[in-house]
Structure formats: C-alpha cells, structure tokens
Amino acid sequence: MDTRSLQLYLTLAETLSFSRTAELRHISLSAVSRSLLRIEEEVGQRLLERDRRSVRLTPAGHQFRDYAQAALGDWQRIVTELRPDNAVLGGEIRVYCSVTASYSVLSPILEQFREDYPGIEILLHTGDYADAVSRVQSGADDVSVAAGPDLLPKNLRYQTLQLSPLRFVVPAFSCAVADQVRAQVGSEGTVEDWADIPFIVTERGLSRERLDTWFRGRPGKPRIYAQVAGHEAIVAMVGLGLGVGVVPDLVLDNSTYRDKLEIVPVSAALGTFPVGLCALVQRLENPLVQAFWQTAARAYAGTQITG
Template structure:
C-alpha cells in the first residue's frame, strides 16, 4: 500500500469523479484508475461504486477514507517536523471559519502568518460550526473558528472561547423596524425570517432564544451564505439575525438592537493531539503561546513524541 494510492482515493472521494481526481493529482486517468484497482485487489474490497452518472464510496471505502487521510496527514506532519527541527517551518496549515467570524481579523492574521512563514501552504474553508468541528476532530482541519450558543461547548477538541456577543435583527432600509430600538423577540416573531439552516449552531443561537421567550417564528429562507442573506433582506423578503459585530460589514441594511437579544460565543479550536509546527505558529500569531497550550500539545514538549 502506497501513499500515492491513498492520495488518489482521497481525490476521487472528494471530487466524486475519476477525471477531476486525475486532474487534481496531475496524472492521466488511466494511471489513477489502475493504482486504485491495484489497491482494491490488495485490500480485497471495492472502495468505489462506479456508474455512468456518479462515483461514490462503498461501505469499505467509507471505512478506508478516514484512515487514508490520517496516514497522509501523518506523512506530511513527519516532513514538517523534520523541517521544523532544522529551523524551517513548512507543510500545510488548514483553517476553517464560520462566515461571520469577528473575534479576530482573520485576513490580516493570515497575511501576517504568510509573511513570516511563506513556505507553509495555507488553506481556508468556510462552513458551519458543526461541520468545522467534525473536520478538526478528523484531522482534515488544523484549526477552526466557531460560533456557538452559550449552552454549547465544543467536544472532542481543544480550544478556548474568544468572545461573547449579542445578535441584532437586520432589516431592509425603510422597514417598519428600521428606526426602532429595544425591539423584543415577541415583536420580531411576527416577521418572516432569513436564517441559517435548521440544525446548525448558527441557527440554534436564535432558535433557543425564541423558544425561551415562548414564541415561534417563520423561517422561509434557509441560507448558508451571509452575503446572500443580506441580499434577500435588502429586497424585503425577510429579516435576519446577525452578530452585532458582524452586521456593519453588510451593505445597505439596518441593524436593530433588541431588548432580549440572543447571544453567541466565538471559539477557537484545534485537535486534542499536539498541534503541527505550522498550527502552533499560527496560534502564536493569535497570541496563544506554546506555554499556554495544555501539556503534551506544546511543539517542543518531547513527552508528546515519546508518550
């Protein structure tokens, strides 16, 4: 079993297409298909179901994929550790963030890190808190910025709370609520809402507050993109709930302060395992120093390698 075969499996799983996977891996499709077939023979199981319309993982493939990713990450981590021991920081830094992160200036933090460590490959993935937390647990992401209701704590990861803030209602200019202050949730519940999808942490922040107030509301539009939410609000199709610190970044909408606002807590999380050299360096950019990490997670704590 070779690392290159694992890379091909991961590429096919992520693109759901052999042609696109080959393009990503910069090989001809026949070579990629041959290596995956060879791996399947070695494992004694098919990893993919192939039809003319789609490619999807078999149960065996679903079981193999996380281990393959871990093996690839471990190999890259090993190279990065050797480079770090020689005083050179390189490797990968995979970061996840919710679209409404405000506790840090993430673009400037990324720029600062890139200037200091140009050999590190930085990737950024935007998604929901639940998805990002799971990807950190699986090792697909090194670090993630989440926004959670106060009642929820990230599980299976290390991290810290960065900031706590209130939500505001976001309405179109000229909306009857636009010039009001101290609006309560009972009044808001009369409006049609644009919100994040049900079941996500971003949606739970508002849902829990309305439930605690004893009122229900209509969410007609479930959106994952904050800019698209703002566009629908501007067109008068509904109102939205947004973090007060993020609302000023939205154009041509009016933020309305609430008398009983929902709140959210922004968290920074990383793996329970020792951070990679690149991840530890990025935590340093955020003023989370090595000596502030738990024992066994500090980059120069040899017990983490020996234990």
C-alpha cells in the first residue's frame, strides 16, 4: 500500500507551504503540486485554496486531513499486528518542541530511540513551547515536549520528565535595569518593589500565567517592556540589558547568555515548571508513538528531577 501521498498531504496541511513541504519530504516542488492534484481529483473536492499571499485548507481539506491521520494510524497498527515478532518497526512520527528542548530534553530520548527503533524516522518541528499542546490537539504533531498544563483535557495524555523551577533573571552586568533592581533589594535579600522595572514576558503559556498570578498578589502595576514568543527570546533580551525576565532553570542552564544573567531571589516563588511529553490518547494507540512514549519513560526513569 502506498501511504506516501497521505504523508505528503499531512505535511502540506501542516506547513501550508509547497516549498517547505518539498524540502521536508525531499522531493521537487512540482511533485508536491502533482500529488495534491491527484488527491483532489480522486476526492472530487478542492482541498487547498491558494493565492499570492497564503495557502489555507478548505472545509474539505480539514476533513481529508483528519481522514489521512486516521488512515495512516490504522495502517501502521495493522502492519505491526501482522508483522512477525522479530520484524523492525518502521515509519514516521512527528515531534514538536522548543529549540532548547530539542537538545536538552530530547537528547537522552533520541539516543535510545534511534538504537531501539532504527526504522522509525522522526520529523522534528521546533517553535514556541506555548504551542506544544495545541499542536498535538490539532493533529499537526503526534507528540510534543510541553509544559504540563494545570488542567489536562480528557483526550490528552501527559507524562512528566522534569520539574524545573521558574527564576527571575536580570542582567549580570552594570546597566540601568540591573542597577534599578539592585536598588530595590530589601533587608531579607529579596526584591519586593517591582514597580517601574521593565519586564520581558512571554505572550502566553504556563510561565506567563504564573507570572500574571504573581503580579496580582503584589502592589502596583507591572511595566511590560516587551512580549515575546518563547523563553529563549526572554533570555536573549535580558542578556542585552533590556529588562527582567522569568524563565525555567532548564532554559537558563542551556543558554549561551547564561554568564550574562543573574538570578534574583524573591519572597514568593513562582513554583516549578513541569516539562514532559504530551500526546492524544488516540494517537498513543499507534505503535510508533507508543514506542517513543515508552522510550521517554525509560530514558528518564530514576533520574533526579530538577528542583
């Protein structure tokens, strides 16, 4: 059975870019167009709408995407069930994570996974950690490295791999922001008055929710200097002396800006930032996704959780 057309369509439905799809699937741009045209002719519906500025799925395109995901999952399951016990799993899974997580959290998982399942190809996507759960829910990716949501939807499964404390960080060198923060250090050695101190914050996500709750319990209104996508951008901007930020230890320890940052103690901590894997319960029925999930559990079994 040829499943390549369905895999290609899912990549196109995710990227909404013919050139990016061609790059990821290692085929020509014209081959992507021909494959889509064949599918549309067989279905009898237009699946994508294109103009000079954008590509978007039609209602039929969304419906066919759901079908393609289910069909590939069913195909992999039946192949696995009919395959002899000593056969090797093969196929592709899509994994999403932040840039930092790609070389910190994923490293021990991928090392073991490649050894145990050399026939499974990983299609890795990186971006803002705040998108990790929604990427899985939408079907764009099979599994993601995500911050543990305070309330987990019933259709999702989550396993915690690490707990990383959230830290307030300021420039470690003398600058207007660092001098302003140090001037507010009280007798307890912590900063209590954050009024008029510029903050670099994430646009959304767990750390932003924790910080907003923390601000509501303190007098004065916070001064938001910039809102960015992802913790890596916060670290970079704080390292340039532009403000104060809140990031997990995990990001701080793996940043090239680490020597330019200093942790500031506060009287009321923001708690820990859970880092782990997220997947749809239904997708975990796929043997490939299940293999990745179980490998992650083994890779982090018995490890010391940060914090």
